[in-house]
Structures are given as C-alpha cells and as structure tokens.
Amino acid sequence: ETGVTQSPTHLIKTRGQQVTLRCSSQSGHNTVSWYQQALGQGPQFIFQYYREEENGRGNFPPRFSGLQFPNYSSELNVNALELDDSALYLCASSAPGTGINQETQYFGPGTRLLVL
Amino acid sequence: ILNVEQSPQSLHVQEGDSTNFTCSFPSSNFYALHWYRWETAKSPEALFVMTLNGDEKKKGRISATLNTKEGYSYLYIKGSQPEDSATYLCAPIGSARQLTFGSGTQLTVLP
Numbered sequence: 753e754t755g756v757t758q759s760p761t762h763l764i765k766t767r768g769q770q771v772t773l774r775c776s777s778q779s780g781h782n783t784v785s786w787y788q789q790a791l792g793q794g795p796q797f798i799f800q801y802y803r804e805e806e807n808g809r810g811n812f813p814p815r816f817s818g819l820q821f822p823n824y825s826s827e828l829n830v831n832a833l834e835l836d837d838s839a840l841y842l843c844a845s846s847a848p849g850t851g852i853n854q855e856t857q858y859f860g861p862g863t864r865l866l867v868l
Numbered sequence: 869i870l871n872v873e874q875s876p877q878s879l880h881v882q883e884g885d886s887t888n889f890t891c892s893f894p895s896s897n898f899y900a901l902h903w904y905r906w907e908t909a910k911s912p913e914a915l916f917v918m919t920l921n922g923d924e925k926k927k928g929r930i931s932a933t934l935n936t937k938e939g940y941s942y943l944y945i946k947g948s949q950p951e952d953s954a955t956y957l958c959a960p961i962g963s964a965r966q967l968t969f970g971s972g973t974q975l976t977v978l979p
Contacts, residue, residue, distance in 0.1 A: 756911070785967070794872075794957055794969030795912075808966050842912070854900045854919060857967070859911040 756845050756860035764866045765833050773828045773863045775843035782848055783807070784826040785857060786818060789840040801826055830865075838867045870894055870962045874970035881948050882978050888944045889973040891958030895939035899961040903932055903943055906972070907954040915943075915956075948977040 757776045765771050777784050783802045787795035797810035801820035815831040830837055844857035873892045881887050903915040916925040921936040929946045945952055955974045959967035
C-alpha cells in the first residue's frame with residue numbers, strides 16, 4: 753500500500769509569485785484535505801476535495817485554490833504569495849465515509865514553503 | 869472556528885513514567901475527535917478517532933478518553949519510552965465538519 757506523498761519537499765518563492773504544491777493520495781482514498789501549519793501552531797484546514805469537487809473550506813482567501821484529479825491526486829495553488837504564507841503545507845487523504853470526517857486521515861510529509 | 873486548547877504545551881518526563889495531556893473543545897455541535905502523533909521529520913500519524921461520549925480507545929501503551937458533555941479528551945501514555953517523544957495533536961470536529969487542530973503537546977521522554 754503506497755502512502756501519501758507530496759512534492760516538492762521544500763520550496764523558496766518571492767512575494768507576489770504563484771506556487772503549486774502536489775499531493776498523491778493513498779490508494780483507494782477519494783478524499784483529500786489540505787492544511788497549513790505555521791510555526792508554533794497546529795495545522796489549519798484550508799479545504800477538502802471529494803471526488804474532484806470542493807467539499808468544505810477553511811478561513812483562507814480565494815488566492816488559495818485547489819484541484820483534485822480523476823486519479824485522486826491533488827494540487828494546492830497559491831497566487832500572489834505573501835510573506836505570511838511561509839509555512840508547512842500538509843495534505844491528508846481518507847477513504848470514502850460518512851462525509852463528516854470521522855474517517856482516519858493519512859498525512860503526507862508536507863511541503864515547506866518559504867516566501868521571501 | 870472552534871477554540872481548541874491543549875495542555876500542557878510541552879512536557880519532559882523520565883523513561884518509565886506515565887503521563888497524560890488534555891484537549892479541551894466546545895461541547896456543542898460535536899461530531900468526532902481525532903488524536904495524532906507527530907514525530908519530528910515525519911508525517912502526522914493517526915492514533916484514534918473518537919465519537920461517543922465516554923469512549924475509551926487503546927493502542928498499546930497509549931489510551932484516550934472522551935467527555936463530549938464537558939468538552940475534553942485525555943491522552944494517557946503508560947510507561948513512557950524515548951520513542952514516544954513527539955508532538956501529540958488533537959482535532960475535534962464541530963458544526964463546520966472539518967478538523968480543527970490544537971497547537972499540540974510536545975512530549976520529550978528522557979532516557
């Protein structure tokens with residue numbers, strides 16, 4: 753069973769640029785969630801995708817957008833990067849379930865983004 | 869947005885000690901609570917998903933209890949080992965139906 757993978761592992765961008773982070777879900781999982789973890793805080797929910805549709809969104813501006821593909825891999829896109837976007841970005845996949853996140857989420861190792 | 873508090877923020881214990889930490893959350897509109905263990909340079913690892921008041925889950929030397937009426941969950945580690953050193957995160961699910969993580973309890977077990 754292949755676990756959740758993310759790419760790249762590290763990334764440095766400058767303010768105003770755009771970035772795309774990628775996530776490959778665990779086999780058989782059709783739900784993916786993205787989280788931002790700033791230093792000293794717990795992960796904050798950005799959004800979730802279920803069968804290629806957005807299925808819930810946290811308190812993040814529209815410049816954070818996502819995609820889920822038919823093979824259930826996913827992308828997180830951030831436009832007009834700001835210094836505060838520097839963080840660890842985690843994705844997590846989960847199996848089909850009741851739709852209220854009672855299912856275990858399996859996390860990838862994260863992408864560390866630094867915005868200068 | 870749920871207000872989730874974890875205490876203590878950090879903890880140092882000796883190998884062999886038992887320890888516990890707390891996760892507090894609003895008791896209204898509760899759906900479930902997740903516990904994760906996150907070792908440095910690794911991915912967060914799921915420990916438990918708890919849904920019912922009075923629930924108690926166990927995985928080896930680690931166990932957790934849940935009180936949804938008063939809005940707290942305890943995580944216990946019996947006979948701590950150095951490999952238990954990690955940050956332990958709780959994430960309740962409320963009416964927004966999304967995980968809201970606390971800041972975690974950072975546990976260091978000294979040999």
